[in-house]
Amino acid sequence: MHVEHLGWSRSGALRLLDQTRLPSEEHWLEIATLPALLEAIRSLRVRGAPAIGIAAAMGLVATLRFRAPGGAGTSGDAAGPGTEDVAAARAAFLALVDETAWAIAAARPTAVNLRWAMERMRRRAQAAVGAPEAVLDALRQEAQAIWDEDRAMCGAMAEYGQALMRPGIRVVTHCNTGALATGGIGTALGIVLLAGERGLDPEVFVDETRPLWQGSRLTAWELQRAGVRFAVQPDSAAASLMAQGKVDVVLVGADRIARNGDVANKLGTLPLAIAARHHGVPFYAVAPSSSFDPACPSGASIPIEHREAGEVTAPFGVLVAPADSAAFNPAFDVTPADLVTGYVTERGIVHPPFEE
Amino acid sequence: MHVEHLGWSRSGALRLLDQTRLPSEEHWLEIATLPALLEAIRSLRVRGAPAIGIAAAMGLVATLRFRAPGGAGTSGDAAGPGTEDVAAARAAFLALVDETAWAIAAARPTAVNLRWAMERMRRRAQAAVGAPEAVLDALRQEAQAIWDEDRAMCGAMAEYGQALMRPGIRVVTHCNTGALATGGIGTALGIVLLAGERGLDPEVFVDETRPLWQGSRLTAWELQRAGVRFAVQPDSAAASLMAQGKVDVVLVGADRIARNGDVANKLGTLPLAIAARHHGVPFYAVAPSSSFDPACPSGASIPIEHREAGEVTAPFGVLVAPADSAAFNPAFDVTPADLVTGYVTERGIVHPPFEE
Numbered sequence: 001m002h003v004e005h006l007g008w009s010r011s012g013a014l015r016l017l018d019q020t021r022l023p024s025e026e027h028w029l030e031i032a033t034l035p036a037l038l039e040a041i042r043s044l045r046v047r048g049a050p051a052i053g054i055a056a057a058m059g060l061v062a063t064l065r066f067r068a069p070g071g072a073g074t075s076g077d078a079a080g081p082g083t084e085d086v087a088a089a090r091a092a093f094l095a096l097v098d099e100t101a102w103a104i105a106a107a108r109p110t111a112v113n114l115r116w117a118m119e120r121m122r123r124r125a126q127a128a129v130g131a132p133e134a135v136l137d138a139l140r141q142e143a144q145a146i147w148d149e150d151r152a153m154c155g156a157m158a159e160y161g162q163a164l165m166r167p168g169i170r171v172v173t174h175c176n177t178g179a180l181a182t183g184g185i186g187t188a189l190g191i192v193l194l195a196g197e198r199g200l201d202p203e204v205f206v207d208e209t210r211p212l213w214q215g216s217r218l219t220a221w222e223l224q225r226a227g228v229r230f231a232v233q234p235d236s237a238a239a240s241l242m243a244q245g246k247v248d249v250v251l252v253g254a255d256r257i258a259r260n261g262d263v264a265n266k267l268g269t270l271p272l273a274i275a276a277r278h279h280g281v282p283f284y285a286v287a288p289s290s291s292f293d294p295a296c297p298s299g300a301s302i303p304i305e306h307r308e309a310g311e312v313t314a315p316f317g318v319l320v321a322p323a324d325s326a327a328f329n330p331a332f333d334v335t336p337a338d339l340v341t342g343y344v345t346e347r348g349i350v351h352p353p354f355e356e
Numbered sequence: 357m358h359v360e361h362l363g364w365s366r367s368g369a370l371r372l373l374d375q376t377r378l379p380s381e382e383h384w385l386e387i388a389t390l391p392a393l394l395e396a397i398r399s400l401r402v403r404g405a406p407a408i409g410i411a412a413a414m415g416l417v418a419t420l421r422f423r424a425p426g427g428a429g430t431s432g433d434a435a436g437p438g439t440e441d442v443a444a445a446r447a448a449f450l451a452l453v454d455e456t457a458w459a460i461a462a463a464r465p466t467a468v469n470l471r472w473a474m475e476r477m478r479r480r481a482q483a484a485v486g487a488p489e490a491v492l493d494a495l496r497q498e499a500q501a502i503w504d505e506d507r508a509m510c511g512a513m514a515e516y517g518q519a520l521m522r523p524g525i526r527v528v529t530h531c532n533t534g535a536l537a538t539g540g541i542g543t544a545l546g547i548v549l550l551a552g553e554r555g556l557d558p559e560v561f562v563d564e565t566r567p568l569w570q571g572s573r574l575t576a577w578e579l580q581r582a583g584v585r586f587a588v589q590p591d592s593a594a595a596s597l598m599a600q601g602k603v604d605v606v607l608v609g610a611d612r613i614a615r616n617g618d619v620a621n622k623l624g625t626l627p628l629a630i631a632a633r634h635h636g637v638p639f640y641a642v643a644p645s646s647s648f649d650p651a652c653p654s655g656a657s658i659p660i661e662h663r664e665a666g667e668v669t670a671p672f673g674v675l676v677a678p679a680d681s682a683a684f685n686p687a688f689d690v691t692p693a694d695l696v697t698g699y700v701t702e703r704g705i706v707h708p709p710f711e712e
């Protein structure tokens with residue numbers, strides 16, 4: 001069974017496995033406030049487009065749960081507040097939901113799932129009847145539904161992706177797209193994990209994924225737990241493997257897919273796609289429909305998050321560049337659709353344009 | 357003026373700036389024994405194909421200087437040994453030169469300059485007349501000549517390379533190809549450093565160069581000292597810059613160039629060349645003639661050094677992957693000639709095949 005890295009605590013807080021401390025430590029966080037949630041998302045304690053969406057939805061509920069005063073929402077209750085009081089409390093609470101959801105949605109700009117989850121939660125709040133407590137209950141159900149649906153979508157993607165697998169297949173993957181990136185078995189890595197469970201004995205070349213080593217730290221950790229063969233490698237080693245004919249397929253995730261099929265994903269995806277095309281290796285993006293953004297015509301419209309220089313110049317606080325060196329550190333790049341062989345989604349393997 | 361990172365000590369030992377400790381520390385080594393020399397080359401305390409050749413030649417002399425007994429080599433000297441004694445001592449010394457040169461040549465397999473320098477030293481020893489001391493003197497002169505010629509070749513390459521420069525030019529470079537990699541101003545980076553000296557205000561995007569950060573540690577250090585604008589970046593960021601039209605030229609060095617023009621160079625050169633071709637950015641290899649190997653028909657014949665997993669999985673001893681993870685860690689890759697726009701050498705900008 002794959003790793004469960006998030007959940008509800010007994011008190012209703014958001015529980016998260018702190019991904020910045022893997023693989024050396026399995027440290028769990030209990031998140032009950034908005035600042036703690038924003039910090040966890042910005043610091044990549046939870047990351048991976050689908051996982052961010054789920055954590056944001058659950059975190060929204062966790063941070064609002066002590067701020068939903070005003071009774072049980074059954075206005076007929078003799079001891080309850082009057083209808084006007086309920087309406088006022090409800091309006092105030094909906095405003096709070098809005099404000100909080102916007103703050104969370106802005107925590108990271110590139111992954112569309114974050115914005116998607118927050119819009120879905122806001123719509124659900126608007127549609128819920130009754131007092132704040134009832135709205136909060138509806139939000140809790142919606143967050144759970146987002147998680148449950150993601151788990152199901154991961155399962156479906158992993159199944160459809162088996163069409164790309166064969167015994168002993170050699171896969172290059174980038175960043176982490178496994179259970180840790182989602183609410184289920186994963187996206188791109190989920191396909192490989194399922195192939196492993198089914199005895200196909202895949203071999204995975206894991207891009208270390210600079211600057212934050214999500215490949216070495218997270219993907220390798222998941223593969224080791226699952227007993228799948230792997231080797232970690234500098235991100236620039238994949239091209240050598242391809243030149244030697246040692247790569248059968250490249251599987252990556254996506255933080256946002258534009259209507260024309262352009263894929264924003266972890267920095268390093270673009271050179272991998274270019275190298276795959278150069279060597280005739282098939283290249284697939286694997287993502288649930290929540291990562292597709294029909295409002296976005298092409299990759300040029302996708303905002304790219306730029307992160308601080310220290311991630312590049314001072315790994316673990318050790319200065320590897322002269323003090324005060326500038327750094328170019330975009331968290332994501334954009335792979336043009338024409339470099340993508342296909343898109344594995346929960347509805348099958350599809351091709352652009354994506355109209356929804 | 358560029359950095360001088362090697363030289364003779366007063367006692368005739370090899371002085372080396374320990375490049376593994378830059379940029380945080382400027383620590384000098386005095387190398388007087390073969391084990392110390394081999395360790396310095398294998399551990400990359402001196403690296404860069406031309407610099408390795410020079411250090412190997414000077415180090416050969418430094419390690420042999422206390423092992424050349426048998427007089428001043430003037431057999432007419434009244435107090436000197438007889439002719440037969442001189443011949444025996446000379447033969448024994450030449451055998452020692454051979455043995456030591458072979459050991460040094462085998463320290464790293466990919467850079468041809470190392471083998472080239474050792475063959476040149478062996479030929480000079482054979483050609484030198486007289487007793488061991490005279491042979492040693494000839495070797496000392498030859499090592500100095502190798503250094504002086506490299507300095508001159510660097511100057512010539514930097515001059516020829518100015519044809520590729522223009523005001524404000526934006527350059528991507530990989531690994532370190534500056535003064536620290538050579539006996540002069542550098543190869544690829546030398547072109548940029550000279551352009552900087554001439555007021556062209558180049559801007560350099562410095563690939564950090566995993567796993568050993570020669571770009572962040574060494575190239576950024578040289579550029580900062582020279583007052584040239586730069587930003588360090590993860591190796592996988594160069595493709596994003598190219599996609600945004602922000603790169604005018606890619607300049608790299610070479611550890612060995614085959615007769616057909618295939619270039620073995622630091623891991624990461626191949627994906628950079630592929631990305632440059634994809635985006636229509638010119639890509640030049642810059643190397644002195646000592647890096648060309650006419651005995652090598654193509655890149656397929658170039659032995660590629662594979663280094664230990666820990667360089668990838670445990671930077672600075674911090675484990676970033678699960679314990680016992682396997683790693684794919686070739687030190688070099690091979691860029692096919694058809695991806696190379698041109699070769700900047702001390703004789704001008706040339707094109708294959710190279711018959712020499």
